[in-house]
Amino acid sequence: MTTFADSLKKEIARVARKELREEIAALRKTSVTQRSEIAALKKQVKAVEAQVNKFGKAKGRTQAVRTAPASDLSDTPIQTKGKPGRKVVFxxxxxxxxxxxxxxxxxxxAKLLEVSSLSIWKWESGGxxxxxxRVPQIMQRLALGKREAESLVAA
Incomplete structure (x- = not known):
């Protein structure tokens, strides 16, 4: 009797696997297409974020140039984004x-900040x-974009 019960269990399992195989294949196909769509959407989001960052940086540079000329920055403390009274700490x-x-x-x-390379090393190491x-001038130079900084170093 045990062999009949074992045979019956095995046959039921085989039939169940056969029926489920078709459904699982359809689910796998759907899953693959959804994963590829998600990957494409992630690429689009990354591209849009890059554009937003690019426009945000360009907007920030133009506003900084308009609102605070270089001659005025040496006399006033540098403030964080729109928060009056808060100084930026080096x-x-x-x-x-x-x-x-x-x-x-x-x-x-060092060339960009008009100091020696030893000073840069000491500042970075915390010595x-x-x-x-000099801090306002240094912070102003550190806020420059890559192209502007490279042009200053080259000059």
């Missing part, structure tokens, strides 16, 4: 991040900090 980490963003060596960054009178 940090070694910010300098490292900006140098990496620009793709500059320490020598190129020292720039003079308070």
């Amino acid at each position: 940090t070694a980490e910010r300098l490292k991040v900006q140098r990496a963003r620009l793709g500059f060596t320490q020598e190129q960054m 020292s900090a720039p003079r308070a009178s």
Whole structure:
């Protein structure tokens, strides 16, 4: 009797697998098309984000140029985006991040900021900090775009 029960269980499992195979194939096909659609949508989102960032940076540069000429920046503290009364603080980490963003060596960054490369090294390592009178000029130069910074270094 045991062999009959085992045979019956095996036959039922085989028939169930056979019926499910067609349904699973349809689900797999749907899943593949959905995954490819998701990948295409991710690419589109990435492209749109890149355009938004590009336009946002261009807009930010034009507003900064219009609202605060270079001669006025030396006298006033630099403020964060639209938050009055908050000064931007110079940090070694910010300098490292900006140098990496620009793709500059320490020598190129030194030329951009009009200091020695040893000063850049000391500032990045946290061994020292720039003079308070130089911080606004340094922060202004760090806020430049890559092309503007490269043109200043080349000049």
